[in-house]
Amino acid sequence: MKDVITAIQAVPMEHYVVLSMILFSIGMAGVLFRRNTIIILMCLELMFNSVNLLLTAFSAHHSDPGGQVFVFFIMLVAAAEVTVGLAILVMMKRNVDSVDINQLSRLKG
């Protein structure tokens, strides 16, 4: 029982913040960097996961289960988002025969 607490406290909270911010920045740069829509969706997943990791770390360090329930909800929303996003991608491939994100620029009003 003591072991769990010391194991959780062994890594300072700042390191978790730094790690998830690095992952978030990589995902953000990837969204801006790539043109393939499927890789942009994957980078979105990466950003979701960095936030999940940070929420879990705060929840474990404060021993508050609310943060982990939030992570659960984020996972649900991410699953729904991926389903709709991939359906949009399939339709885009069918209509314009490309997954290039620049092909969608004609959606501008």
Add this chain to the structure above:
Amino acid sequence: MQYLFYLFAAISIISALFVVGARSPVNSVIALIVCFLSIAGHYILLNAQFLAVVHIIVYTGAIMVLFLFVIMLLNLNKAIEPRKSLVTRVAAVSAGGLFLLTVLGAIKDGIGLAKPDHYDVGVGLVKSVGNSLFTTFLVPFELSSVLFLSAIIGAVMLGRKETTTKPMVKSGDEFAGLNQAEHMR
């Protein structure tokens, strides 16, 4: 124990870089699976056992397989991807780097968390998560099923072939048919 944290951190950062940098989408998916597995390792280190299992099942088992299905179904595994212009790429990388620098500068002196008075060891276990999921967060939990239903309907509507929707879209047709039927009579 903390060496495991740094090992998992290094694995997740390197594989995240591979996700962005890989030429072919399948390699990106594989790198992302490795990244998600290392994040599941972080969850286990944080004693969040329920989340670790759910993360592996939902992300690695369902979402990534869905990505692989779409890539192989649409035959997207060609590495030819038109690259963005140099200015855009430099701007993208510096935007990510500046964001990281801003956050690192903000937490440079520590985030100043007060240590909690008491620890609850059972926080990450199924019992504790289930308890708060079905008491405090019951309404959002039930609402998420509505979200899933709308996501299913949206995906089916979007993924349907265009030709099957076209006769339904023309609403004038049934009246035309009705008029014709009257004429016949």
